[in-house]
Amino acid sequence: GENVEQHPSTLSVQEGDSAVIKCTYSDSASNYFPWYKQELGKRPQLIIDIRSNVGEKKDQRIAVTLNKTAKHFSLHITETQPEDSAVYFCAAPMDTGRRALTFGSGTRLQVQP
Amino acid sequence: DAGITQSPRYKITETGRQVTLMCHQTWSHSYMFWYRQDLGHGLRLIYYSAAADITDKGEVPDGYVVSRSKTENFPLTLESATRSQTSVYFCASSETERGIYGYTFGSGTRLTVV
Numbered sequence: 001g002e003n004v005e006q007h008p009s010t011l012s013v014q015e016g017d018s019a020v021i022k023c024t025y026s027d028s029a030s031n032y033f034p035w036y037k038q039e040l041g042k043r044p045q046l047i048i049d050i051r052s053n054v055g056e057k058k059d060q061r062i063a064v065t066l067n068k069t070a071k072h073f074s075l076h077i078t079e080t081q082p083e084d085s086a087v088y089f090c091a092a093p094m095d096t097g098r099r100a101l102t103f104g105s106g107t108r109l110q111v112q113p
Numbered sequence: 114d115a116g117i118t119q120s121p122r123y124k125i126t127e128t129g130r131q132v133t134l135m136c137h138q139t140w141s142h143s144y145m146f147w148y149r150q151d152l153g154h155g156l157r158l159i160y161y162s163a164a165a166d167i168t169d170k171g172e173v174p175d176g177y178v179v180s181r182s183k184t185e186n187f188p189l190t191l192e193s194a195t196r197s198q199t200s201v202y203f204c205a206s207s208e209t210e211r212g213i214y215g216y217t218f219g220s221g222t223r224l225t226v227v
Binding site for chain 2: 036042102106
């Protein structure tokens with residue numbers, strides 16, 4: 001099955017700076033990579049995703065890039081704001097037989113005002 | 114989203130007791146999932162269901178039982194609760210038409226086993 005590793009576990013940036021979170025995956029057949037944001041005490045919510053037929057996807061201040069050769073994908077947040085402070089999770093399909101996601105261990109992002 | 118609800122929000126139970134966590138969705142989504150969230154481990158899949166009466170194990174199924182007699186409900190039962198099952202439990206659903214990985218999570222149940 002798929003193994004997803006996420007780094008760093010914590011990230012602190014100044015407001016206005018950029019933040020980058022990286023995930024690696026093991027199964028070269030994986031074809032879908034979502035990112036979830038979880039604010040304190042809340043449920044995880046999908047913020048952006050990318051499929052393996054594209055290398056980059058943007059949505060305002062957030063973007064995801066995918067490198068299939070190296071088997072890693074990254075979340076980029078530009079012009080960070082205090083409301084970006086949360087835990088971010090990457091994920092990938094667990095395996096071809098089970099239609100479920102396996103998640104990374106999470107990155108706690110803190111944006112300092 | 115009000116479309117997927119979990120109950121209770123908080124539960125304290127004693128070691129050895131049976132406890133059931135409820136999950137209800139109003140969209141008629143085919144797929145439903147149970148994850149547990151523990152510090153340092155992210156979200157780990159316990160069980161999932163592709164449709165009514167179809168369930169399958171995830172990464173950490175031991176000590177848990179699920180059923181899905183109706184599409185909208187997916188209860189999770191801890192047969193004999195242990196302290197290691199203290200966790201936050203999230204239910205999620207997704208629909209095949211939009212993509213089986215388009216999860217919507219419930220608000221979670223914080224379970225403490227004492």
